[in-house]
Amino acid sequence: MKYLFLLLISFASINCSISQVDGLDIGDTAPDFSLKNIDGDMISMANYPDAKGYIIVFTCNHCPFAVMYEDRLNDLYNKYNEAGYVLIAINPNDPEVKPDDSFENMIIRAKEKGFAFPYLMDEGQQVYPKYGATKTPHVFLLDTERTVTYIGAIDDNARDASGVEAKFLEDAIASLEKGEPADPATTKAIGCSIKTK
Amino acid sequence: MRNITYTIGMLFLFLGSSLLAQDITLTDVNVANTFDEMEGLLSPEDDKIHVINFWSTWCKPCVAELPYFEQLHDLVDTEKVCVHLVSLDFEKDIEKKYIPFLNANPSRADQWLLLDGKYNDWIDKVDPSWSGAIPVTLFIQGDKKHFHDGDFHSAKEILDIIHKL
Structure with missing residues (x-):
């Protein structure tokens, strides 16, 4: 009986730690989405059946860290698109909280920077929580x-x-090419919190 | 007349420079070029409560909550509670944004500027649950630690955590 009690406690604590983890972990299958691109089209990963992988970047217009990576996103697109890796940028912010990140401003910024990849609006903010994105920029590499x-x-x-x-x-993509796990598989960086009401 | 003008001019120059001398400069800030230079802050040897907030002038919610940390000084015994504001501003913005901000927003807090851009090497040392989004605030007293992810909406919210620590 005592053991059963201990067992129950340990289960309780395991459940607790699981419930604290939101979003995706390494090895999880990322959910597809259907979000509006700056050209008005709806984009899903299913649109790219031949993709070798997907580079999903949660980013935005206003965040200084996101801005610092804009040119590097273009470089990544140029380097990996031909190789079959689909780069998709998603703006997770509520434009009512951050008007700089409105759909209209996304179109303007994408033109200014010459984004050749889709730049989607997470309208209703349904997608970023499923991924567990917490900030911009925040990258998820999928096979x-x-x-x-x-x-x-x-x-x-x-x-x-x-x-x-x-x-x-890029190291993680190289590992994926070789069929090896990424090392490191997770990293952290300072970024702007995702803006919600 | 010329002498008077000169005297007045010199007086203004003197007053001006003495006022300038009161301005906050980078010498009033603890600058940490690498995270190890501020690691002592995270393991205080006294029994005070240390409230360590990570912010930046470019982070709007961070700037919005700074007044609550300032108000906190009036609500606690400042001999027992220390507020440390750790800015993650960029080196290029020190003179343009950071120092002017400190001058425009007088604060009793202990000011830090952490310039270590190798974020992945030190974020977990602050708290493993921290994703890297700011603002965040760490409360430390001896071995007791509380990590607050996100912003505060009043000084009372900060005070409540201090009381529960």
């Missing part, structure tokens, strides 16, 4: 089956692209 292989930062130097020592995302 062809939409299994999460990497979560975190693009690289280790937000402020200065020329000072980057570890290209976390």
